[in-house]
Every structure is written in C-alpha cells, then in structure tokens.
Amino acid sequence: MTRWKPNAADRLAAAALELFEEHGYENTTVIDIAQRAGLTKSTFFRHFQDKREVLFGGDTMARLLIDGITTAPATATPLEAVAHAFDSVGELVFTPERRGFSTRRRAVIAANPDLREREARKGRDLTTSMADALVQRGIPDLTARVTAELGALAMAIAYEQWSDAAEVERFGDAARQALDEVRAAANQG
Structure with missing residues (x-):
C-alpha cells in the first residue's frame, strides 16, 4: 500500500501543466493528469471542477x-x-x-x-x-x-x-x- 502524500492539488496542477506542455491541452485528459500525479480521478474532482480549473485556481x-x-x-x-x-x-x-x-x-x-x-x-x-x-x-x-x-x-x-x-x-x-x-x-x- 502506498503512503499518502500531501499537497494533492499542487501535485495535480504540476502534472497537468507538464502534460499540457508535452501533449497539448486538448490531448490531455483528467485521467492522464491524475495518473501522472499518482492520484485517482475522484481525487482530481475533489480539488478541481474540470481540467481548465487546474490553471485557474477556482x-x-x-x-x-x-x-x-x-x-x-x-x-x-x-x-x-x-x-x-x-x-x-x-x-x-x-x-x-x-x-x-x-x-x-x-x-x-x-x-x-x-x-x-x-x-x-x-x-x-x-x-x-x-x-x-x-x-x-x-x-x-x-x-x-x-x-x-x-x-x-x-x-x-x-x-x-x-x-x-x-x-x-x-x-x-x-x-x-x-x-x-x-x-x-x-x-x-
């Protein structure tokens, strides 16, 4: 079992930015972002409404x-x-x-x-x-x-x-x- 890591929102934002730079915004999914951050899709949606909001901070x-x-x-x-x-x-x-x-x-x-x-x-x-x-x-x-x-x-x-x-x-x-x-x-x- 993996140990819980803090700062999920920051990790998701960093992962999203990396993926947007590598593959483009349009070609990046929420699942891609969550996986890159080592988190689940449901964790993503606890922090952000959609993938755009990763860049805009609610x-x-x-x-x-x-x-x-x-x-x-x-x-x-x-x-x-x-x-x-x-x-x-x-x-x-x-x-x-x-x-x-x-x-x-x-x-x-x-x-x-x-x-x-x-x-x-x-x-x-x-x-x-x-x-x-x-x-x-x-x-x-x-x-x-x-x-x-x-x-x-x-x-x-x-x-x-x-x-x-x-x-x-x-x-x-x-x-x-x-x-x-x-x-x-x-x-x-």
Missing part, C-alpha cells in the same frame, strides 16, 4: 482580493485598498517559488483559444469582485468600477512583468508600480 484569487480590499486601512483611498489587496495576493499566491509555474502557465494559456477565453472571463470576474468589495467599503459604484478596472489593468501588467522578469522579485512591488503608472497615465488624459 475562486481563491477573488477571495484574496476581496479580503485584501476589505482589510485595507479605513483611511485608504480606493486605489490604496486595491494595492493592499495586491500585497496579499503577492504574499500568498505569486511567490518566488511559483514564478516558474506561472511563466509556464501563461505559455500554455497563450497556445489555446479556449484557455485564453477562460483567462479573460476570470479577469472580468476578478474585476467585478474588486468593484463589489470597494462598494462594500462605501465607495460610490462608478468610482468602484473605474478603480477596479484600473486595478485589473495594473494587475495584468504586474503579473506579466513578475512572471517574465527575474529582476521583479515581489509581485506586490510590481503591482504597486503598475498602479502608479496607470494612475499617472489616467491623470495625463
């Missing part, structure tokens, strides 16, 4: 963004609350250990139209989550929506820079810099 990112905005200091401006959320995301998700996975993940997504569409949908959902969290802080709806859109743009820029460049050590730093650049560009218009 609602973890939305929860972290909402929590980060909610716990920002009461005196924080809307963009400062979003920056606070990005710091949390950087500490818990976009860690130095995950940089290689993130870079490879981006390449797999770029190679598949269905995954690009799912990535875009996830981005819209995250933007909505940020806007809703800002409204819960008492920010007017239009201001919350605009701030969330600017935050989403900054997050996309920061994620690209962080996952591609070794000189960008911390995601939170990249996100704050991107927010400053987005804010400066908005003020020039």
Whole structure:
C-alpha cells in the first residue's frame, strides 16, 4: 500500500501543466493528469471542477482580493485598498517559488483559444469582485468600477512583468508600480 502524500492539488496542477506542455491541452485528459500525479480521478474532482480549473485556481484569487480590499486601512483611498489587496495576493499566491509555474502557465494559456477565453472571463470576474468589495467599503459604484478596472489593468501588467522578469522579485512591488503608472497615465488624459 502506498503512503499518502500531501499537497494533492499542487501535485495535480504540476502534472497537468507538464502534460499540457508535452501533449497539448486538448490531448490531455483528467485521467492522464491524475495518473501522472499518482492520484485517482475522484481525487482530481475533489480539488478541481474540470481540467481548465487546474490553471485557474477556482475562486481563491477573488477571495484574496476581496479580503485584501476589505482589510485595507479605513483611511485608504480606493486605489490604496486595491494595492493592499495586491500585497496579499503577492504574499500568498505569486511567490518566488511559483514564478516558474506561472511563466509556464501563461505559455500554455497563450497556445489555446479556449484557455485564453477562460483567462479573460476570470479577469472580468476578478474585476467585478474588486468593484463589489470597494462598494462594500462605501465607495460610490462608478468610482468602484473605474478603480477596479484600473486595478485589473495594473494587475495584468504586474503579473506579466513578475512572471517574465527575474529582476521583479515581489509581485506586490510590481503591482504597486503598475498602479502608479496607470494612475499617472489616467491623470495625463
């Protein structure tokens, strides 16, 4: 009998990414992923709804963004609350250990139209989550929506820079810099 190994979700994600790179997303099945990870199909479905979700992490990112905005200091401006959320995301998700996975993940997504569409949908959902969290802080709806859109743009820029460049050590730093650049560009218009 084999000994139970921890981190099933991480093992499944690593196995899926390897298989997507080797055989393509379309040619990889849930059974292939589970077998590569040394797990069963039922274990896969305890952690992920389908093989796409291995790359998208369910609602973890939305929860972290909402929590980060909610716990920002009461005196924080809307963009400062979003920056606070990005710091949390950087500490818990976009860690130095995950940089290689993130870079490879981006390449797999770029190679598949269905995954690009799912990535875009996830981005819209995250933007909505940020806007809703800002409204819960008492920010007017239009201001919350605009701030969330600017935050989403900054997050996309920061994620690209962080996952591609070794000189960008911390995601939170990249996100704050991107927010400053987005804010400066908005003020020039």
